[in-house]
Amino acid sequence: xxxxxxxxxxxxxxxxxxxxxxxxxxxxxxxxxxxxxxxxxxxxxxxxxxxxxxxxxxxxxxxxxxxxxxxxxxxxxxxxxxxxxxxxxxxxxxxxxxxxxxxxxxxxxxxxxxxxxxxxxxxxxxxxxxxxxxxxxxxxxxxxxxxxxxxxxxxxxxxxxxxxxxxxxxxxxxxxxxxxxxxxxxxxxxxxxxxxxxxxxxxxxxxxxxxxxxxxxxxxxxxxxxxxxxxxxxxxxxxxxxxxxxxxxxxxxxxxxxxxxxxxxxxxxxxxxxxxxxxxxxxxxxxxxxxxxxxxxxxxxxxxxxxxxxxxxxxxxxxxxxxxxxxxxxxxxxxxxxxx
Amino acid sequence: xxxxxxxxxxxxxxxxxxxxxxxxxxxxxxxxxxxxxxxxxxxxxxxxxxxxxxxxxxxxxxxxxxxxxxxxxxxxxxxxxxxxxxxxxxxxxxxxxxxxxxxxxxxxxxxxxxxxxxxxxxxxxxxxxxxxxxxxxxxxxxxxxxxxxxxxxxxxxxxxxxxxxxxxxxxxxxxxxxxxxxxxxxxxxxxxxxxxxxxxxxxxxxxxxxxxxxxxxxxxxxxxxxxxxxxxxxxxxxxxxxxxxxxxxxxxx
Numbered sequence: 001x002x003x004x005x006x007x008x009x010x011x012x013x014x015x016x017x018x019x020x021x022x023x024x025x026x027x028x029x030x031x032x033x034x035x036x037x038x039x040x041x042x043x044x045x046x047x048x049x050x051x052x053x054x055x056x057x058x059x060x061x062x063x064x065x066x067x068x069x070x071x072x073x074x075x076x077x078x079x080x081x082x083x084x085x086x087x088x089x090x091x092x093x094x095x096x097x098x099x100x101x102x103x104x105x106x107x108x109x110x111x112x113x114x115x116x117x118x119x120x121x122x123x124x125x126x127x128x129x130x131x132x133x134x135x136x137x138x139x140x141x142x143x144x145x146x147x148x149x150x151x152x153x154x155x156x157x158x159x160x161x162x163x164x165x166x167x168x169x170x171x172x173x174x175x176x177x178x179x180x181x182x183x184x185x186x187x188x189x190x191x192x193x194x195x196x197x198x199x200x201x202x203x204x205x206x207x208x209x210x211x212x213x214x215x216x217x218x219x220x221x222x223x224x225x226x227x228x229x230x231x232x233x234x235x236x237x238x239x240x241x242x243x244x245x246x247x248x249x250x251x252x253x254x255x256x257x258x259x260x261x262x263x264x265x266x267x268x269x270x271x272x273x274x275x276x277x278x279x280x281x282x283x284x285x286x287x288x289x290x291x292x293x294x295x296x297x298x299x300x301x302x303x304x305x306x307x308x309x310x311x312x313x314x315x316x317x318x319x320x321x322x323x324x325x326x327x328x329x330x331x332x333x334x335x336x337x338x339x340x
Numbered sequence: 341x342x343x344x345x346x347x348x349x350x351x352x353x354x355x356x357x358x359x360x361x362x363x364x365x366x367x368x369x370x371x372x373x374x375x376x377x378x379x380x381x382x383x384x385x386x387x388x389x390x391x392x393x394x395x396x397x398x399x400x401x402x403x404x405x406x407x408x409x410x411x412x413x414x415x416x417x418x419x420x421x422x423x424x425x426x427x428x429x430x431x432x433x434x435x436x437x438x439x440x441x442x443x444x445x446x447x448x449x450x451x452x453x454x455x456x457x458x459x460x461x462x463x464x465x466x467x468x469x470x471x472x473x474x475x476x477x478x479x480x481x482x483x484x485x486x487x488x489x490x491x492x493x494x495x496x497x498x499x500x501x502x503x504x505x506x507x508x509x510x511x512x513x514x515x516x517x518x519x520x521x522x523x524x525x526x527x528x529x530x531x532x533x534x535x536x537x538x539x540x541x542x543x544x545x546x547x548x549x550x551x552x553x554x555x556x557x558x559x560x561x562x563x564x565x566x567x568x569x570x571x572x573x574x575x576x577x578x579x580x581x582x583x584x585x586x587x588x589x590x591x592x593x
Contacts, residue, residue: 237415237443282429
């Protein structure tokens with residue numbers, strides 16, 4: 001038992017080191033390459049552990065631009081993968097993902113309402129609009145799926161309906177606006193970008209994700225109990241209605257925060273939970289931390305790729321995650337065809 | 341006294357599924373629930389397991405009203421084996437059986453020796469000890485059903501409710517499963533279709549037809565040629581088996 005705990009702790013420590021390493025590499029990539037050592041000392045200097053003299057320009061680039069970006073990317077990847085795992089378990093559908101409840105569609109409608117229609121008269125930010133839109137979609141789905149009493153299929157159908165409605169609204173607004181530049185901006189935002197994120201975004205996403213991860217870990221055993229469906233969970237003594245509403249609300253909160261900050265980055269929430277399940281098995285007490293860590297690594301790596309593939313140009317992050325995600329998705333589809 | 345149902349009425353929309361059902365399970369005995377398709381067996385079992393609430397009537401567990409008990413308190417006492425319980429999570433058998441300890445643990449409590457003992461004894465009773473580390477997807481239908489029963493036993497229930505557990509099993513596994521349930525030291529209520537198996541293994545039978553109890557009592561009292569003709573619409577002769585002295589039904593063409 002003690003060896004088991006020590007092994008798990010060592011594995012956790014090791015994977016956190018990998019996350020840190022990925023973040024370090026991400027900070028080093030760009031028009032101005034920064035050696036890994038410099039980044040390390042920049043952080044340890046700030047923490048007061050060391051006092052190594054460093055290039056001022058390097059320090060500025062690290063602290064003002066790249067470190068916050070890499071950290072936000074890590075947290076967003078963790079949050080999306082975590083939300084995806086919970087959606088897949090609660091809805092008992094291997095193809096469920098964080099946006100299955102219409103959150104990204106709602107966020108896009110909120111964003112275009114701000115950018116193109118000028119709702120909020122410039123006072124409300126694009127992020128706030130997207131967040132409001134995301135939650136509007138979430139409540140719409142909750143209402144359609146009959147609150148907590150609707151089953152998994154009903155919830156998924158309600159999510160599809162909501163996504164269609166909000167996507168259509170977004171398209172309607174974009175195509176009738178007549179301003180090509182605005183449409184392009186919105187498109188770019190929809191595909192996801194870590195371009196504008198700084199420390200305030202980091203503060204917000206780390207708090208939301210920290211709370212989200214804690215709540216989800218508390219519900220790890222409850223999620224296991226959902227393996228055979230809502231009724232089986234109920235027969236095991238789970239308060240199904242309460243568990244569903246809390247877990248849906250927490251994932252909606254995490255996803256909406258991420259989407260409103262960096263756009264709707266696809267496939268991370270779908271792909272990473274499956275990969276994590278192959279590695280650590282289906283029990284949530286291991287699966288959820290594994291998803292968070294793997295999601296963080298995947299997203300930081302995707303962010304590196306988005307800046308490194310074409311020199312002098314940054315690809316939308318959603319394009320990169322989808323390019324990796326689609327082949328993986330095909331494998332999942334293929335695998336799930338076989339056993340039945 | 342164990343589970344007692346008193347004049348239960350349950351509806352789906354405007355359709356009355358259960359219409360004034362009363363029954364009483366004897367402690368430690370096996371109660372077979374019979375009836376044609378759509379007669380309300382599954383609905384009744386769901387009410388008895390506390391998964392749904394009756395529109396009127398009362399279910400009591402040793403004199404305490406089921407509707408006043410918390411979900412987890414019911415789960416510590418009553419275990420339910422569903423008819424179609426599948427999963428796409430490839431859990432190991434041991435993980436599925438461990439789910440049975442869920443109602444006995446709080447959100448943060450550690451796994452205890454008592455939990456371990458309950459799981460081991462459940463595995464061995466269900467004959468699944470050797471399969472403990474197998475993945476769910478690699479199990480046969482009979483093994484899945486036995487794993488579900490092991491999970492239910494790990495709940496340390498006093499009442500075990502099973503909904504057609506022998507469906508889709510071959511004859512060896514049907515008999516094996518019925519014998520397993522009959523030998524368990526718990527009160528069991530089991531919905532089933534095979535009348536001969538019901539006669540062989542159950543201590544008491546309740547027959548439902550269109551949501552009403554049409555017969556109840558010991559197998560030899562309940563399984564009459566008239567009942568088979570009226571409720572199940574089959575022509576049959578009922579004899580006492582020279583082999584096990586229980587009623588045996590010969591279906592005539």
